[in-house]
Amino acid sequence: MLKIKFCLVVICSLWVCNAFAQDQLKESKYLFFIEPELMLGQTVANYNDFPDTKPVKSFFLSVGIKDTRNIHSSKYYNHPTTGVNLSYSNLGNDSILGKSFGVMPFIQFYPWGNRQKRWSLKFGVGGSYFTKSYRQSNQNLAIxxxxxxxxxxxxxxxxxxxxxxxxxxxxxxxxxxxxxTQLPNMGLNSAQVSLSCQWTSRPLISKKKDIYLGANMGLNRRYFINVRSGIGVHEYGGKSKPVGRW
Known part of the structure; x- marks a missing residue:
């Protein structure tokens, strides 16, 4: 009789562990997405004799994941989104500035945690290839x-x-x-607005809990100030030519 009870306890324990593991697995799944995005804007003149430009036209294609896992690190950052942008831009003056193609990893946050407003911030750092530089046009001091x-x-x-x-x-x-790394290099800046449509691997609205998966948060936060310092070597170079010395 004792052996039968022991076997029943083991079977029940395994069943509970298996059910719990399946729930955790479901919760740990990421939400995959693809997002085409159209942008329109204007380059910002940042030096004298900046070439005249028409509106900048850009197309971005983003692929990535939404972190919907039910773990502390994901909840703390309001389930952030990470991925990669592939981009193409017509800079408004093909003969001087040319066109650009880019690849840029990004991260997107929902810092306010308000599912009614559904605002988000997106930051990306990557690389671009420009079809025209200063070598092709000496009027292009930006690139x-x-x-x-x-x-x-x-x-x-x-x-x-x-x-x-x-x-x-x-x-x-x-x-x-x-x-x-190669002068002149005034840098190219543009301000743009965009419209996009994001397609996800499963619905954004959970019917069971009726929550928005992109910005649902209820954790307490503590704010802090972080101060950092460092030391290094800087080469004194202007935007258009070398200046000073080491």
Whole structure:
């Protein structure tokens, strides 16, 4: 009789562990997405004799995941989104500035944790290839080499969602520079607005809990200030020519 009870306890324990593991597995699944995005804006003149430009037209294709796992690190950051942007931009003056193609990893946060507003911030750092540089046109002081670093900072607002599709509008800032590795390098800046449609691997709305998977949060937070310092070597170089010395 004791053996039968022991076997029953073991079977029940295994069943509970298996059910718990399956629930955890379901909760740990990521939400995959793909998002085409159209942008329109204007380059920002940052030096004298900056060439005249028409509106900048860009197309971004983003692929990535939404972290919907029910773990502390994911909840603390309001289930962030990470992925990679593939981009193409017509810079408004093909003969001088040319066009650019980019690859940029990004992370997107929902810092306010308010599912009614559904605002988000997106930051990306990557690289771009420019078809025209200073070597092809001496009027192009913005880009000194074909390969540059690129930076993106955007604010997004969800317009509405339909099952697996989320329509959004955004506005932000794009910057490209080679870090003065080849001069002149004034850098190219543009302010743009965007419209996008994000398609996800499963619905954004949970019918059981009726929550929005992108911005649901109820954790307490503690704020802090972090101060950092460092020491290093800097080469004194201007944006258009070398200046000073080591």
């Amino acid at each position: 000194g080499s074909h390969l540059t670093w690129s930076f993106q900072a955007f604010l997004y607002r969800e317009l509405f969602a339909l099952n697996r599709m989320q329509f959004r509008m955004g506005a932000g800032y794009l910057h490209s520079s080679n870090g003065h």
